[in-house]
Amino acid sequence: MAVATLSTGMVGGALGLAFWDSFAIIVVVNLISCLLPAWTESFGLTGLRMTTFSRYSFEYWGNLLVVVFSMVSTTGWNAINSISGASVLYALSDGKCPQWAGVVIICTTVWIICALGITWIQRLDAFLWIPPFVVWCVAAGTGASHFTGGGIQSPTGSNGAAAALSFIAVVFSFAVSWVNCAADYNVRMPINTPHSKIFVATYIGIALPAILVQALAGVGGPLKLALEPVGGFGKFLLVLAALSAIPNNIPNNYSFAMHAQNFGPWALRIPRIVLVTLGFVAAIIVGTCAAEYFHDTLQTFLSIIGYWTIIHILVVVEEHIIFRSASWKRYNFDAWDKPDLLPFALIGNKGANIGHELTFAFSGLAFPLFRWLEKKYTGK
DSSP: OOHHHHHHHHHHHHTTOOHHHHHHHHHHHHHHHTHHHHHHHGGGGGTOOHHHHTHHHHOTTTHHHHHHHHHHHHHHHHHHHHHHHHHHHHHHTTTSSOHHHHHHHHHHHHHHHHHTOHHHHHHHHTTTTHHHHHHHHHHHHHTGGGOOSOSOOOOOHHHHHHHHHHHHHHHHHHHHGGGGTGGGGSTTSOTTSOHHHHHHHHHHHHHHHHHHHHHHHHTTOOHHHHHGGGTHHHHHHHHHHHHTHHHHHHHHHHHHHHHHGGGOHHHHTSOHHHHHHHHHHHHHHHHHHHGGGHHHHHHHHHHHHHHHHHHHHHHHHHIIIIISTTOGGGOOGGGTTOGGGSOOOSOOOOSSOOHHHHHHHHHHHHHHHHHHHHHHHHOO
């Protein structure tokens, strides 16, 4: 429910799409794409984080690519969420709180919470969704008179198709970004926890707020204007909206450290707080530099991460279904840190954004072929 979700919904209007066209894309794409992080969430019951589990598909050394891209993804999201929150603080203060200062405030708060450790993170996350939920409910109610879905007419022909495909890519990339770290926070759950319960809870928890908040943005009502009718309380709600970036950034910052620990045994010896701090510094540097070009940065970042996430999840899915017969018993979970027992991985765009479709097609065809050859000649 972070304000970055609102920014993602605004991309449809920025691309020239009418509200109902944007709304249809938001609903359909989220309903489909949120199935992926909901499914991978249960992988944590294996006792392995997602970037560690990926070794069974990408092998030990090839998985370093997964580690690097996952660290880039969490850093990018840390920055994007911080910039979104900082933009609200900037508007609320009439420019007195520069965006770089807002980024520092949000990132520092996230770092403090992450420094407390995973136990406190999970305790706080159980309640931190409530303030932004109140913000969006009030904004939807008080700002209804300002919201209009008929102000923009979508372009037609090839221009309309290009805008629609590009927005589909943005919404898809936003939803599946949780694939890289969703499972990380279930490793402490009882191993007999039903996968179906985790799937349903995760699916609702990601899809429902994404659809509601992105749709709220699609009608084109500025958040500050929507909250003006409630006066001083509206300003307080704007502060809460800005700080909604914090609960979204906590898993990004903390998972940065868990991703980094997959570089090898030497990385496991580094105190996690040190790696969390490195992620915090990286997010501040990226966030303060990218703040000036936020909207272009958001679209570009989401597209790049979308390409990578497609490769990541598709390879893991095909490994699990085709070569492991969708059975957890086909995995040797004691081999997670033993390169000799893991498979050897042989595989690890302007106008309308069709790069996701092309990436899906190539990865989906190439991985099974090379993985079959590997299994045939090495037996792994």
